[in-house]
Amino acid sequence: MAETGELLVKRLEALKSARMIHELVWRDCFMLTDPIRASGLQGPVMDANEISRAISLIFDSTAIDASRTLKASIISGMTPANSLWFKLRVNGEDDEQTRWLDESSELLWENIHNANFDAETSDCMDDLMAGWFALYIDEDKQNGGLYFENWPMANVFCASSKPGGLIDTVYRPYKLTAEQAVTEFSRRGDSLPATIAECAKTRPDEQFEFCQCIYPRTLAAVGAVRSKNLPIASVTISCKDKAVVRESGYNEMPVVVARWKKIPNSVYGVGPVLDALPDIRTLNDIVKLEYANLDLAVSGMWIAEDDGVLNPRTVKVGPRKIIVANSVDSMKPLQPAANFNVAFTEKDKLQGNIRRTLMADQLQPQDGPAMTATEVHVRVDLIRQLLGPIYGRLQAEYLQPLINRCFGVAYRAGVFAPPPDSLAGRDFTIQYQSPLARAQKLEEVTAIERFMGDVAVMAQTDPGVLDNVDTDEAARATAKGLGVPDAIIRPADQVAQFRQKKQAAAQQAQQQQLGNEVTGDVLKSVGSAAANRMVAAQ
Template sequence: MNASQICTTLSTLKSLRSPHEQVWRDCYDHSYPIRGSGFCSEQITAIEAQMRKARMLDGTTTDAARILSSSIMSGLTPANSLWFGMDVGQETEDERRWLDDSADILWQNIHASNFDAAAFEGMLDEVCAGWFALYIDSDKERGGFTFDLWPIASVYCSASKAGGKIDTVYREYQLTAQQAVNEFGEANVSENTRKLAQDKPQEMVRFIHAIYPRSTYMVGARLAKNMPIASCKVEVEAKRMVSESGYHEMPVVVPRWMMIPNSVYAVGPVFDALPDARTLNDLCRMDLAAGDLAIAGMWIAEDDGVLNPRTVKVGPRKIIVANSVDSMKPLQSGSNFQYAETKIQRLQASIRKILMADQLQAQDGPAMTATEVHVRVNLIRQLLGPVYGRLQTEYLQPLIERCFGIAYRAGILGQAPESLAGRNFTVRYLSPLARAQKLEEVNAIDQFVAGALGIVSATQDPSILDNIDLDEAQRFKGEALGVPNSIIRSKADRDKIRADRAQAQQDAQEQAQQQMMMQQAGEAAMRQQPGAAA
């Protein structure tokens, strides 16, 4: 596409997104106003964000959204434990070792970058608006990865296949004239931008970054213009292409929470809590007004020619001149604080329930029993299971594929075994949420084996255990519980240990038999000697 086509496409994408923007704006205004920068104005300043925050009279929605975001992130991509592995199916020991080492190197480099900060803010956008856009690239200066969370107000998306993942992303952004010249070069920017860079270097210039799949490309291309994913940057005012490049993998991941029908966009759980959040805010406003009346009081006064109610000010150490003590009396406000307090608590509980804050947050009280822990983990798995499935497909898998491609091409993963050439890998998830989904199977295995052992104990017949592959059961439990691969022996090492043990037992038996035969031979020789009977 040329520059004019990219500008036209952006206008179309803007018109398709505009019907949903008011909903996202409301969700941000009742949770994280500063994250909604660009939906209500070009750029929210800190003062404006503070004013919007001040209009929120209750922080329940903000607190619950933060708890949900933190819980999902710690369950999906914890920084303190490896949360993914890679499989190719029927791999050898050398292939398994290289895949495990590569996964560990990727995990270390991902969390050594700015991933944790960008991912948490992205998860806040996911909970509030239902989607976010995370740009992944290599750090050209220091090496490793860099993650750039794009403000969703400036991102416009599309999918080349109906119902498919987002693979077309347009971003509208601004650079100073000086930054534009430094990034793209004087020869590539327009004449107007070159003049601004000399006269007004801090003047802002608008650009479009268009990322979309190419219809024709070269497999294994080295030139960026021949890669599967196109990357074009256009100066908007001049409609001038300032940069054309490409990527081997889609560099932007756009995970979504709950899809809007007939749209590529989504809404988040704050959308479900929005009616309660609005009502709670209005109720808190009325409660504060009633509290003002309850504290300061409300009075009724009679204009009797002596007392002028329009000029009377009630306060300490003030003398009010009146014709009679009945000329001025306190007036009951009629406020029902008990109803307001009860209603506020109900709304707060409803918001926390919708955003799963109470279910995900550790409860105050005595330590939970093992059964209570299992029930709680099962509840979390049920609540986040459907969301986790979509996040696996649209967030974790493309993120790992992109990071693997960058790292492999940079040579930091080492040389892969030749037997892996042409074989696609699949991502194996080891995060706490992934393990929680497998806990049911782990418990089923434990109950099944325990039942079989109970039968053996009762009948003294071990043949019932022939129905169970105990080796495979233990290996599955180790993987499901997230046991490091270095702890679990390979099948070859296990078989060698068993063979050595069997050989040692056989040698011991043969040695015992030889000793017994020698002893018997000695005893027979002594019996044959003269006088042995005496």
């Protein structure tokens, strides 16, 4: 155990060294947009006063506002809390399987958003603006359900067991007081070092560093009962004593690590703020100079001559003050040489560049009259083009591991109804239905709408052209692309039955109408004959 602890501590130090060369970039991005997230990067953890001082050095909020707009667009476009954004599917599913998968998808979505997911994913997106984030997912042992926790970037060190693969090795150092350590590591099987246990009796508030090491096990048992045999190892070590305190495991990787854009030859990433960083720095310096010259612009500059009466070294200019001088020419206002118009022009240009780089000028709703349907399609298509590549990476590194982990935790907790026997041993796939996923399908919807419009025009001269179109399939493809709920779309077999009933009802109504007409004609004939007999009798 001691040897294992030493090896893990050595691995932690190696991961710290490998990450150190990137930390300054992330810190610079945070210090100009969100200084709170920079705490612990390339320096100690900042307190509230240090964070306040860092915020006071930001003189223009354009980058802050633009990054918030981008973050909000990603959250609302990928994982909205007000609509189901994914469905579980298997190949060749029947109606019974589809029903269970739909119910399970909705139940899993409700459990995700009933937990603290929405709060923690907001912090994750803050980190993503600088490059990457880490989201821990587990079962809430006390209250039940799911539990999410954003691990700050400064406290996470990553690696991958496969070249170019997803991050599956995470080391997280953290600190506990001696008293907290005794409380935390009191389970059966834990082995807290005696020095910490003794310290808790005399100095309970003294802090000690621990590290949770999560990585794939080389040998793991399928369906293991003991946590030490699960596929993903979780080993907590005491860094000072280099001793293993707790050894456990997970069925799935519990930490989801997603990147905006990968750094070559590294497991880490950089974010969109880095692209705008030169403009952000320049704009901040220009606005800083503007504020520095604001006092001169308001109070003015003066030139004074020591004429024997006026002493420029002691004179003070201000309201309701009398300045004694030998001549009115001894003191004159000096016209500042600064040109604020140049600064204003350059500032507007830089602000536009920043918003364009962070996509805020396109993602944010534009002021003005209501857009037409064509304008809406063009705007959605532009958003799809802007966020499409990023959405593809986040879908693979964020959404899929997230749903796999949440499904595994919920399934083992008995959240779902018993599945059909036909689903045993089958792998499910994830069908995304978020606004961004639907936006990627809108090209098909637009193409269908344009095609149907052209066919309608051609049908005015040649109705036979409609025979080329399967209108039922066109309606289904359009509904699917628009994200229409499946509950309001009839399956193909129900459509056939519905049409048969409509046809039978129409035939019955036609026969009844025909019978009524025949009866009316008979009655009319009988009435005419009776009238004729009465006339003849008279």
